[in-house]
Amino acid sequence: MANTPTLFDADFFDAAQDARAWPFEEAKKVLKRVEKSGKKEAIFETGYGPSGLPHIGTFGEVVRTSMVRHAFRLLTKDEIPTKIICFSDDMDGLRKVPTNVPNQERMAEYLGKPLTKVPDPFSDEYPSFAHHNNARLRRFLDDFGFEYEFASATDYYTSGRLDAALLRMLEVYDDVMKVILPTLGEERQKTYSPFLPICPRTGIVLQVPMISRDVEHGTVTYVDPETNEEVTVPVTGGAVKCQWKADWALRWYALGVDYEMSGKDLIDSVKLSSRIVRAMGGTPPESLSYELFLDDKGQKISKSKGNGLSIEDWLTYASDESLALFMYQKPKTAKKLHFDVIPKAVDEYYTFCTKAETQSPAEVLENPTVHIHAGMPPKHDMPLSFALLLNLVSAANASDASVLWGFITRYAPVATPETHPELDRMVGYAIRYFNDFVKPTKQFRAPTDQERAAMEKLAARLDEVDDQSDAEAIQTLVFEIGKEFEFEPLRNWFKALYQVLLGQDQGPRFGSFIALYGVAETKQLIADALEGKFAA
């Protein structure tokens, strides 16, 4: 999202103290936590599963976390340093071969191994599958201009940055087990361990019980399931990684995470991980459980089901700012995420942008756009709403930007693509929307004999006019032909034109349409229709 003027000055700092927008509410919780701990920095974290592909929930999480961070900076007069850590769980074992990658057989040989040890199935460009996914994730985040610090679990484990925390986890091992075991089924209880050793023999991430541990030496001992030999490994230096909930706790503890939000499906995990952190002597971060997104039928959106909207879908038909606005609104309410919500989000975004110009500092901080831009929103002059554009593009049957601009300029004479680049951007979106949603619903019908004759006449008489002719003259011509062929009422003649030529029941004023669409093009359109190229 584009850089805009920041709000870091006294007026906004003052207003922030009483601001009630949800990012401020969250930021206040973080501030309280930071003050209590006496820390000199506030750490925000977002985590990413090993499958790696960014989806709309990922986007929402980073956008929203960035908003809380920005609110925090305003709240604290930007005197406390902040950062967002994007943590990739790239040391997790490969559990199954993804169905959407090439080289399936080769991948299968690496089942169970850390993702950073699995070769990239796509190319030799990256040293591993995880590196490939991480690169994609970072490109994704960079494209949106997010500020973040990337963190790789593998790097953290192997570099020793987690060693102190791992040793602490080992010390409180029994307490951790007490937290987790009651939540597990009988079978899983037998094999559970917060530590997952990386088998020195095979490199596989093992899910095996620990038979003993040595706090003093910082090691754990387990039985190799294949050789039945006892193996002792250090918990440090990347020789083990932690199992999910323990892993989360470990990170919070080691990095001093102050804030992390997550979907409401993870509420129980947050609770358990929090108890583990406390067992370690730490304090769990402030958290926000956001609601999941639903599709138009109220079903949960999931990657595997492929329902609902993807980021790509949204960005095909509207700007990333409008998507960010959608994410801003009510994170704790389950919202339906489908095509119909797009136009509203787009128009509200511009409305809020305009409003911000005349608002007081206190009001500005309640304006979603300042949270989207982390500063004052850009100024836009929007003579037409997106909703109106969509109507226009549909009514005018415009699948071409220049044709659509013709209609727009008639409506708002001052507007051109040069003077209104933002509107031009929307024109592009509207046309895509038209092509993908309006066009497929068109129903062309064959003309009656009377209509056919009239249209042939119209095509012939269009030779009399040229592209220079004005819309009125052409309109008169169309009108005359309707009279000549005795359409009664005359409205049926126009209706026939729309239904046969445009595949819709209603349409633009026909003279204007021809003038903008082009005389030659219209003749071709008529010829095609009469040949039956449109009617199914």
Next chain:
RNA sequence: GUGCCCGUAGCUCAGCUGGUAGAGCAUCCGACUUUUAAUCGGACGGUCGAAGGUUCGAAUCCUUCCGGGCACACCA
């Protein structure tokens, strides 16, 4: 069972720390247009899920209940 969210106009939803119920769409009427659509103006439309409580005053705060949705094995 535990927890979260929701219940406001026909539909989709706004209503922020309590002060006379709002928008968009839909519907209907009108204006403009030598047709239509678009556009513009207007009208219609709600005992704010229910009952208690706090208050001079509650859609808003508290309690209980009803109805709907979702999450909660393992893995992340």
